[in-house]
Amino acid sequence: MIHESIAEKLDIEKFSPTSNTFRIADLGCSVGPNTYIAMQNIIEAVEEKYKSKGLESQLPEFQVFFNDHVTSDFNTLFTFLPPERRYFATGVPGSFYGRLFPKSCIHIMHASYALQWLSKVPEEVADKDSAAWNKGRIYYSSAPVEVANAYAAQYAKDMDNFLNNRAKEIVAGGMLLLIMISNPDGIHRSQMGCGVMYDKVGSSLVDMAKEGLISEAQVDSFNLPVYTASPKEVICLVERNGCFGIERMMTTHPQLRNDDNVDEQICSMSMRAALEGLITEHFGSEIIDELFDRFHKEVAGFNLMDSRHKKGILLLLALKRK
């Protein structure tokens, strides 16, 4: 989809002929190798586009900006940069919910598996006096509608912020390529596959609180800053924002392997990789091994292929700066 979007929709003729630099950013890039591969793919697609337009002699130099939180490991990211890369590499520390770049300087931005992270947990869900207080849970999937609404509202606000900041930074005719974890339209939140997983981490924490290993108040004040929107929801937010046109949209169903043992292992490791930092920050590092041992046991008794729990989908969106 990225190749096609660039081939068909990127307006390279519009870009300033005075600058022969093509700038690409990967937002929420983490430490590789996925980000190197994604950037390489985009560069190849842009080069093909120049060639197909007969502009081979005007092939630009590429500059790639790798962005992630300031706490991300940029040293490792830089150490493993592909030695044969054909671009100038730079690192940009900071949240993509704020400004990261000067005005109108990036031609293509890419964010993969990044926008499910909210800028923060919605305040109401940790507030005892709110109807949206999320007592005894860490996520919204099996929570009352007030909790789910608070999460959805935070997501909408974050997404608008994200799009407004990107609109300032992307040149006219430039593209924003998003790969997002999503839920099929029309699926109730309680049926989301990832929700089931987060709930199991939550119930492991609740069990540990019952056994006195952590306090109940600690569990009640912990919530995941994660939201997975449906394609309809995302499209509605992009249209309401108005800075970008939707050029292409695609959903795919990622295949789980048919070997349940592998799945358990992958599931448990992925969850730990994703959540360890957040959980350590709130509870301290001492509980991590115990927690994920418990989680692993819970997942072991759970059929990931169970049709009652819908698999998440991937939503691929190619947006163009109006």
Place this chain on the structure above:
Amino acid sequence: MIHESIAEKLDIEKFSPTSNTFRIADLGCSVGPNTYIAMQNIIEAVEEKYKSKGLESQLPEFQVFFNDHVTSDFNTLFTFLPPERRYFATGVPGSFYGRLFPKSCIHIMHASYALQWLSKVPEEVADKDSAAWNKGRIYYSSAPVEVANAYAAQYAKDMDNFLNNRAKEIVAGGMLLLIMISNPDGIHRSQMGCGVMYDKVGSSLVDMAKEGLISEAQVDSFNLPVYTASPKEVICLVERNGCFGIERMMTTHPQLRNDDNVDEQICSMSMRAALEGLITEHFGSEIIDELFDRFHKEVAGFNLMDSRHKKGILLLLALKRK
């Protein structure tokens, strides 16, 4: 000097009016805080320049590129970025003897205490069969003229490379501001203050080899990739290169404190900070404590104010891209 050079010599009117981003790079920035202070100074000077020209309404956004070797600690650099900074911060890993940026994109480059580092030790000085073999020493200051010539030739080659690459990256009218450790013109290499210090590290290594703590061959194959040129030498290289005009030049004599104990401590710590990485790479980390204990004792018996050993000077150069 930086303020004055920018005020008097920077051609902001020449810069592309289509781009409202002003890009600054610090080459060999290390991990702060000096680099933050230097970048802040430059930004303030540029802002003043815009104001003094009545171009306050066109004040650009600033993007700062912090460059150092890929092994530098960018995580720490990013963690301690001043929170109140008025620029977009980016990190650029790589040697400044190669290309670091796309063509014509940086308005001001700055390198402070960086260019005394050669890209590599000149090959001849580690070659037993060469007249420039630097047996039993790690530096050129007290070495035969063949060794000194090999170092000077490497410096000339590196400097030319450096200037050629910067010439590609700096916009026409942009500036290259250099702060360099230098030696007063006309001083013989054997009288350079820093040479005396390096020689003492060398003689400590030779002593350790005599005692069998390291091998003689290891010492013979170790040389410091450091060269300090005189102002005349630098100016000659800049003029021969031809890409930059010399707008301003200044030398200063950094003051040593008059308290010898402090000096010993500072001298010993600075030397360890500068050389530990290189020495560890060649000899392993086990010898470091022993080596710098020995070095500290040698320095303790040495009068840093001794007039026979000339202090180094700082050379400040403001160059403009022709």
